[in-house]
Amino acid sequence: MKKVKRTTIYDIAAKLGITASSVSRALNNSSQVNEKTRELIIKTADELNYKRNTLASNLRKGHSKTIGVVVPRINQNFFSNVIAGIEETTYQKGYNLIICQSGEVHDKEIQCVNTLINQHVDCIVISVSADSYDYQHLQNVIDHGIQLIQFDRVAEELETLKVINDxxxxxxxxxxxxxxxxxxxxxxxxxxxxxxxxxxxxxxxxxxxxxxxxxxxxxxxxxxxxxxxxxxxxxxxxxxxxxxxxxxxxxxxxxxxxxxxxxxxxxxxxxxxxxxxxxxxxxxxxxxxxxxxxxxxxFSVYMGNTIGNLFFQEVANSDVAVKPKIISIKPExxxxxxxxxxx
Structure with missing residues (x-):
């Protein structure tokens, strides 16, 4: 399934012939934008199927500062080391992790992901289970405006950030x-x-x-x-x-x-x-x-560090539609x- 290019505030601004900052202020209910203009911007955003990037919004407001991690098995050295690497990087910036284990069961993985969405985490990091056969739950993460980073075992058809091995x-x-x-x-x-x-x-x-x-x-x-x-x-x-x-x-x-x-x-x-x-x-x-x-x-700990750093790098570009990065690490x-x- 080919993913449609995400609409950004810049697309809305171009459509209306106004600045992106004006669009941003309107979508954030700023008093600096008059009611008529705000209504026009919201109507245009709906027409263009704009989905607000809650990751960037929450970070600016200091909201949540939580990252969800879903792995098949916590007690495997590889996955526990990846988690340690993520925590090592994100802790330095004041973030906490919520760690979930799918147990290689697809239905449990869906439950984990839905729980994290309901917890309003800023990002979900996942390595999919061996039982996985459908990835609608991961598309659901994207549709909620939550950053999704896949690692190791990934759904290749989804255009998300990925950290993999060669x-x-x-x-x-x-x-x-x-x-x-x-x-x-x-x-x-x-x-x-x-x-x-x-x-x-x-x-x-x-x-x-x-x-x-x-x-x-x-x-x-x-x-x-x-x-x-x-x-x-x-x-x-x-x-x-x-x-x-x-x-x-x-x-x-x-x-x-x-x-x-x-x-x-x-x-x-x-x-x-x-x-x-x-x-x-x-x-x-x-x-x-x-x-x-x-x-x-x-290099599992390094993979975890890379995932954490990638999350923070992408925050700066969260309102810009760019092709998701795929980072490949060479094993030894x-x-x-x-x-x-x-x-």
Whole structure:
């Protein structure tokens, strides 16, 4: 759905041949504007479907100073670090956070968003749930004049501010690293393909195989293996194939990679000499497993700082219709013991 360009006070001013400041004063019920002019401006604003930017108005009045954050799971290192990064930046300017958890449930996510709208927050920051299939509730945020910033998992069709990772390139580098270290049959544990991040990570995996002229083997690509339990289940099936993989890229999460490692240990399969493992997100436990798990650091605290700074940067331009920014952060491959060179 193509988003219609937002009408601004400058559009109203141009239509009436008056200054934008006069329009602003009229819409704010200033006594400096006579009643006849004010009525004309309001009528024209309605005709042009002008939606007042309550973000800018509230900030000027010192109203709310609250930002709502909706994440799938608070107890995951990535999301908790993003929240910490947002708080670190916004606290310095006197803002508070309201944190909500969707639990990967679409209906709960809608409830969280509606609650934040009713709380009159100045901004909603969200990473959508795996269960999401419709984004009308996010359009509702925009329609209420509340700033919307999406991060990591985003509804690509909505033209909002976005802070994302270069997931495809990170996956390309991870799989290329495993190929360079001698692994030939690399399996992919993929997440729900309705989410942008998992589509991008799969694209990176496929691009790396093509770049290194390694054949794509369909039976080595497992759908929706994105939790520790599902990762373990997928690994048992993969390792019992007539021609099992010699490496597994758990592109969904480090929790999935942990499931892979536990199954490999239970089956007495040596990591990394018989099976290479790479996860995603750089959860704290990946440093202390045996062997430590190769993973991808998404710079989550920095992502949170970026979200906070982006909010304040946009406040200054809140009455100007500009194309929403998309900021992409390049993750880093962290090479550890689970992908050492094959003998």
């Amino acid at each position: 997931n495809e390139q990170a996956s390309f580098e991870a799989v290329s690293h495993m190929i360079d270290n001698g692994y030939k049959r690399i399996a992919l544990l993929e997440g729900p393909q309705n989410l942008n991040i998992f589509r991008q990570r799969k694209n990176g995996y496929l691009r790396a195989l093509a770049h290194h002229k390694v054949a794509v083997i369909d039976e080595l690509i497992v759908e929706n293996a994105w939790t520790k339990e599902l990762g373990a289940e997928a690994t048992r099936k993969l390792l019992n194939l007539p021609q099992p993989p010699d490496a597994i890229f758990a592109s969904t999460s480090d929790f999935s990679a942990l499931g892979v490692l536990e199954v490999a240990n239970a089956m007495s399969i040596k990591v990394p000499s018989e099976l290479g493992i790479c996860g995603y997100s750089n959860e704290a436990f990946t440093q202390i497993t045996s062997p430590s798990i190769t993973t991808i650091d998404q 491959l962290i090479i550890r013991g689970s992908t050492a060179k094959k003998a």
